[in-house]
Amino acid sequence: MSTKSKSIKSKTDFNQDERLKKVSNLKILLNRPELGALGGAILVFIFFGIVAGDTGMFSAYGILNFLDVSANLGIIAIAAAMLMIGGEFDLSIGSMIGFAGICIAIPAIYWGWPLWMSIIFAFSMAVLVGYFNGILVVRTGLPSFIVTLAMLFILRGATLALTRLITGRTQVPGLRVLIENDPIAWIFATDSFKWVFTWLGSMNLIALRTDGTPLATGIPPSVIWFIALAILTTWILMKTRYGNWIFASGGDKNGANNVGVPVGRVKISLFIGTAVAATIFATIQVLDAGSADTMRGTLKELEAIAAAVVGGCLLTGGYGSAIGAAFGAIIFGTVSMGIFYTDVDTDWFKVFLGAMMLIAVIFNNYIRRKVTESK
Amino acid sequence: MSDYLVQFNNISKFFGKVIALKDVTMKLRKGEIMCLLGDNGAGKSTLIKTLAGVHKPDEGEIIFEGEKIVFDSPKDALDIGIATVYQDLALVPLMSVTRNFFMGREPLKGPPFLKTFDIEKANKIAAERMGQIGIDVRDPSQAVGTMSGGERQCLAISRAIYFGAKVLVLDEPTSALGVHQASVVLKYIVKAASQGLAVILITHNVHHAYPVGNSFTVLNRGKSLGTYEKKDISREKLLSMMAGGEELDKLEVELKEMNRISS
Numbered sequence: 347m348s349t350k351s352k353s354i355k356s357k358t359d360f361n362q363d364e365r366l367k368k369v370s371n372l373k374i375l376l377n378r379p380e381l382g383a384l385g386g387a388i389l390v391f392i393f394f395g396i397v398a399g400d401t402g403m404f405s406a407y408g409i410l411n412f413l414d415v416s417a418n419l420g421i422i423a424i425a426a427a428m429l430m431i432g433g434e435f436d437l438s439i440g441s442m443i444g445f446a447g448i449c450i451a452i453p454a455i456y457w458g459w460p461l462w463m464s465i466i467f468a469f470s471m472a473v474l475v476g477y478f479n480g481i482l483v484v485r486t487g488l489p490s491f492i493v494t495l496a497m498l499f500i501l502r503g504a505t506l507a508l509t510r511l512i513t514g515r516t517q518v519p520g521l522r523v524l525i526e527n528d529p530i531a532w533i534f535a536t537d538s539f540k541w542v543f544t545w546l547g548s549m550n551l552i553a554l555r556t557d558g559t560p561l562a563t564g565i566p567p568s569v570i571w572f573i574a575l576a577i578l579t580t581w582i583l584m585k586t587r588y589g590n591w592i593f594a595s596g597g598d599k600n601g602a603n604n605v606g607v608p609v610g611r612v613k614i615s616l617f618i619g620t621a622v623a624a625t626i627f628a629t630i631q632v633l634d635a636g637s638a639d640t641m642r643g644t645l646k647e648l649e650a651i652a653a654a655v656v657g658g659c660l661l662t663g664g665y666g667s668a669i670g671a672a673f674g675a676i677i678f679g680t681v682s683m684g685i686f687y688t689d690v691d692t693d694w695f696k697v698f699l700g701a702m703m704l705i706a707v708i709f710n711n712y713i714r715r716k717v718t719e720s721k
Numbered sequence: 722m723s724d725y726l727v728q729f730n731n732i733s734k735f736f737g738k739v740i741a742l743k744d745v746t747m748k749l750r751k752g753e754i755m756c757l758l759g760d761n762g763a764g765k766s767t768l769i770k771t772l773a774g775v776h777k778p779d780e781g782e783i784i785f786e787g788e789k790i791v792f793d794s795p796k797d798a799l800d801i802g803i804a805t806v807y808q809d810l811a812l813v814p815l816m817s818v819t820r821n822f823f824m825g826r827e828p829l830k831g832p833p834f835l836k837t838f839d840i841e842k843a844n845k846i847a848a849e850r851m852g853q854i855g856i857d858v859r860d861p862s863q864a865v866g867t868m869s870g871g872e873r874q875c876l877a878i879s880r881a882i883y884f885g886a887k888v889l890v891l892d893e894p895t896s897a898l899g900v901h902q903a904s905v906v907l908k909y910i911v912k913a914a915s916q917g918l919a920v921i922l923i924t925h926n927v928h929h930a931y932p933v934g935n936s937f938t939v940l941n942r943g944k945s946l947g948t949y950e951k952k953d954i955s956r957e958k959l960l961s962m963m964a965g966g967e968e969l970d971k972l973e974v975e976l977k978e979m980n981r982i983s984s
Contacts, residue, residue, distance in 0.1 A: 361821065365881055436751065572792065585840070586836075586837055586838050587827040587829060587836070587837075587838050587839045590816075590820050590823070590824065590827050590838055591815065591825070591836065592815065593815075593816050593820065594813055594820075594824045594825065597813030597814070597815050597816055598809070598811070598812070598813045599823075600811075601809055601810070601812060601813060602811070602813070602824060603813050604805075604811040605824050605825040605826070606794070606799070606806060606825035606826060607824060660815075664816070665815045666813045677912035689860055707930040714815070
């Protein structure tokens with residue numbers, strides 16, 4: 347034994363292999379998953395800056411407008427991205443939005459619950475739906491694509507059927523009057539930094555209404571939620587143990603299991619995350635519109651996944667970033683609003699969305715090959 | 722009191738009517754490398770999973786440091802220090818060296834409830850540990866996917882040792898590697914053993930096993946064909962035992978026959 351160990355003292359160094367190239371810092375930066383989305387967002391802003399720079403798109407009101415749309419999509423896109431990094435899909439996000447809206451509106455309007463209780467009820471239902479999705483996927487080992495596709499139909503159908511059963515119609519209006527003095531609703535319904543806009547208005551720096559109040563009244567709640575979620579999720583992914591477990595669960599669930607990562611629990615928590623994000627989206631929209639609609643959120647799950655993919659998430663899991671999904675959402679939101687300011691027919695938006703996603707997938711695929719191939 | 726670190730005595734495992742393992746006995750001292758040889762279907766995977774605590778043996782006992790133990794889960798085996806490095810290595814190619822090294826066992830810092838993954842410390846340890854085995858990780862945040870097969874194997878072994886392995890079970894560590902890479906991994910295994918670990922090296926490659934092993938157990942169709950000290954057995958004898966010697970002999974005769982007819 348001892349003679350053998352002596353004979354192997356000579357140190358072997360893999361990296362003295364002459365075929366190895368030095369990796370430059372630029373290349374490391376290029377390997378970041380969100381780079382494509384960041385570049386895309388910058389391109390989009392440059393494009394609209396040139397094409398629509400003088401149309402009011404970049405006035406305070408215009409900016410808040412497209413930021414609001416981006417932020418709404420971003421809230422669910424970030425959660426979808428977290429789940430995709432964890433190796434799963436959730437196609438029931440859109441249906442969950444409709445369901446959550448009804449969960450707020452029916453108790454508040456028809457059962458006389460205080461609004462805050464209805465909101466808590468909706469979030470509780472979201473946790474249940476997310477948990478159910480998660481446990482089904484984890485326990486059965488079926489692809490989440492199928493399980494949540496089933497949930498897409500079940501939730502949308504249940505939303506429609508229950509609403510018509512209880513209310514006799516498919517829309518529930520009348521929520522706006524309940525928002526005032528509610529201890530929770532303001533979190534989802536109040537514009538922030540109003541004083542900034544009032545001041546800007548008084549200085550005549552931003553457009554005013556005829557009564558002298560500024561056209562843009564404050565930062566919409568969606569934007570605040572969006573920024574907070576983007577920061578929180580990025581911190582989780584980069585800086586916490588749970589974040590490492592998310593990457594590990596999506597990257598190789600058997601391997602992760604073998605070294606002690608509770609893969610099942612991680613995935614279930616991420617499914618709860620998408621359902622809760624859908625409910626945040628729904629609460630903001632329902633309180634903003636003052637009514638709940640059974641069809642609200644239709645196809646939003648696909649937009650969320652598209653934004654996550656543009657943001658650098660791989661469909662196979664284990665790779666991606668929350669901040670990338672946020673940029674992806676900003677791209678879609680900006681284009682969907684910006685297109686109104688140009689001469690282009692808005693019908694072309696979907697074409698853009700599809701093309702953007704295709705380019706992103708090809709780009710991501712290339713990046714993945716670069717990252718994983720042995721050098 | 723025996724001087725064996727770990728003993729697997731008369732281990733048997735049945736799946737319904739199928740006898741996957743029958744009366745397999747292995748004993749290891751500290752610093753010893755036992756090579757477990759066997760062809761495909763010999764029961765190697767079942768034995769590994771039994772060692773790792775995935776399967777409970779239906780018969781036989783495991784004695785670790787003189788005490789009889791029963792594993793209820795892989796975690797039990799890991800906790801007492803029997804670490805298994807599977808063929809898939811439990812490495813995620815898209816994740817960094819550091820994140821892989823500490824996967825599932827991340828060092829934490831900060832106040833309670835706000836504990837964060839101590840990346841700086843993790844990077845330092847990972848780079849240090851990889852450096853010790855001669856792999857200079859320029860940047861521990863580089864993806865494992867950029868490493869060679871041998872480097873990955875060494876990373877997985879190094880990780881098991883760092884987290885307190887006393888018995889290292891290695892499943893085909895050299896099977897996917899070229900000659901040079903395989904020799905690097907084998908050197909590292911010998912080095913690990915010389916530091917006091919007991920190593921069970923599972924392989925079907927006698928040429929890799931023979932130079933590094935202290936003893937050899939040959940498995941055939943679920944049964945052990947015996948354990949031999951290195952001085953008692955030759956490479957050729959091992960080879961013919963594990964392949965089911967007669968079969969190869971028969972093949973040789975048949976080939977000769979064919980050549981005779983065609984010529």
